Amino acid sequence: xxxxxxxxxxxxxxxxxxxxxxxxxxxxxxxxxxxxxxxxxxxxxxxxxxxxxxxxxxxxxxxxxxxxxxxxxxxxxxxxxxxxxxxxxxxxxxxxxxxxxxxxxxxxxxxxxxxxxxxxxxxxxxxxxxxxxxxxxxxxxxxxxxxxxxxxxxxxxxxxxxxxxxxxxxxxxxxxxxxxxxxxxxxxxxxxxxxxxxxxxxxxxxxxxxxxxxxxxxxxxxxxxxxxxxxxxxxxxxxxxxxxxxxxxxxxxxxxxxxxxxxxxxxxxxxxxxxxxxxxxxxxxxxxxxxxxxxxxxxxxxxxxxxxxxxxxxxxxxxxxxxxxxxxxxxxxxxxxxxxxxxxxxxxxxxxxxxxxxxxxxxxxxxxxxxxxxxxxxxxx
Numbered sequence: 001x002x003x004x005x006x007x008x009x010x011x012x013x014x015x016x017x018x019x020x021x022x023x024x025x026x027x028x029x030x031x032x033x034x035x036x037x038x039x040x041x042x043x044x045x046x047x048x049x050x051x052x053x054x055x056x057x058x059x060x061x062x063x064x065x066x067x068x069x070x071x072x073x074x075x076x077x078x079x080x081x082x083x084x085x086x087x088x089x090x091x092x093x094x095x096x097x098x099x100x101x102x103x104x105x106x107x108x109x110x111x112x113x114x115x116x117x118x119x120x121x122x123x124x125x126x127x128x129x130x131x132x133x134x135x136x137x138x139x140x141x142x143x144x145x146x147x148x149x150x151x152x153x154x155x156x157x158x159x160x161x162x163x164x165x166x167x168x169x170x171x172x173x174x175x176x177x178x179x180x181x182x183x184x185x186x187x188x189x190x191x192x193x194x195x196x197x198x199x200x201x202x203x204x205x206x207x208x209x210x211x212x213x214x215x216x217x218x219x220x221x222x223x224x225x226x227x228x229x230x231x232x233x234x235x236x237x238x239x240x241x242x243x244x245x246x247x248x249x250x251x252x253x254x255x256x257x258x259x260x261x262x263x264x265x266x267x268x269x270x271x272x273x274x275x276x277x278x279x280x281x282x283x284x285x286x287x288x289x290x291x292x293x294x295x296x297x298x299x300x301x302x303x304x305x306x307x308x309x310x311x312x313x314x315x316x317x318x319x320x321x322x323x324x325x326x327x328x329x330x331x332x333x334x335x336x337x338x339x340x341x342x343x344x345x346x347x348x349x350x351x352x353x354x355x356x357x358x359x360x361x362x363x364x365x366x367x368x369x370x371x372x373x374x375x376x377x378x379x380x381x
Contacts, residue, residue: 001194001370003362006358007358011202012205017219018250019251029046030045033239034228046244053248054248057187065213072100076224077213085221085222086173089114090114091145093145094118096153098152098177100198113270120300132166145163160176164193175194177201181296183203183205184256184297186258188198192323194216198213201243206246207250209243215217232357246347264362275370280373282305285300286302301342302356308352315354
């Protein structure tokens with residue numbers, strides 16, 4: 001049996017250079033970064049170097065990079081503090097955001113902190129920008145628009161620059177969950193006035209448990225976690241030094257090798273699409289995941305022509321064959337409710353069929369794809 005990992009949208013294999021950097025940090029740089037002695041200063045210097053590295057690739061200022069435990073914390077920090085500190089009264093989002101955003105805005109609505117509006121989606125899961133403009137015009141409340149750049153389940157890319165400029169026309173703040181985007185696409189935060197971004201290292205071959213928020217300078221946000229004065233006073237707690245230097249190494253690798261690695265993974269995705277179409281002609285691609293121009297190059301989400309009875313055992317049977325993939329976000333894998341993303345865009349008939357997300361990295365090979373498509377063909381029968 002072959003072991004094939006095709007769940008890179010959930011998490012990625014950590015690069016060997018990242019592991020080496022983290023091991024060195026754990027062994028030799030164990031001082032508390034807040035301490036004033038040489039051990040602490042060494043760790044603090046490395047953290048600030050990591051901040052500068054990340055800022056350089058985003059064309060941001062180092063002070064605009066705030067380290068967090070990951071994308072979920074970054075999203076929560078930005079949204080909750082924007083309501084508390086910046087007077088946001090209305091949040092505009094979609095029903096297919098990551099639950100780090102959806103559950104946060106729903107809770108804020110339920111406790112009376114905000115009004116909540118959802119942008120209409122087309123049949124592929126794209127937000128209707130005309131409807132977004134209607135919502136922006138609806139009243140004079142202070143608004144935050146929160147739309148993810150790349151959807152983590154169906155891979156759709158939105159024109160985040162266009163969304164930002166439209167929102168700014170009506171003086172709205174703009175946040176984007178870029179967890180599936182940063183590390184895979186170039187960003188220049190000076191090119192257009194987006195206010196907030198969220199990132200997680202483990203989506204681009206870094207360690208789990210570390211990420212960052214981009215928070216535009218002079219935003220007015222204050223801390224969500226109280227305690228010490230770490231992270232410019234915005235995020236108290238002793239910094240996870242070894243994870244931060246691992247994040248830096250992964251981020252640096254991602255952008256220093258972006259063109260070549262993107263070309264390779266694009267080739268893998270194209271090959272997967274060609275092979276599955278040839279072997280299972282009835283396959284459907286959810287959202288725009290089968291379109292190389294309108295979706296991320298890192299994943300596809302396919303609806304397979306399998307009966308409802310067979311569908312229940314599909315992921316189990318793929319796992320038995322050594323293939324790791326997902327029916328949606330790993331964050332909701334324990335839920336039986338099904339994908340909230342697919343529920344918004346698929347017909348009732350297609351919702352009865354199994355939809356599976358396959359996601360790729362530079363570690364994925366054409367042999368992996370051949371094996372996986374062969375197993376799928378056998379299971380479809």
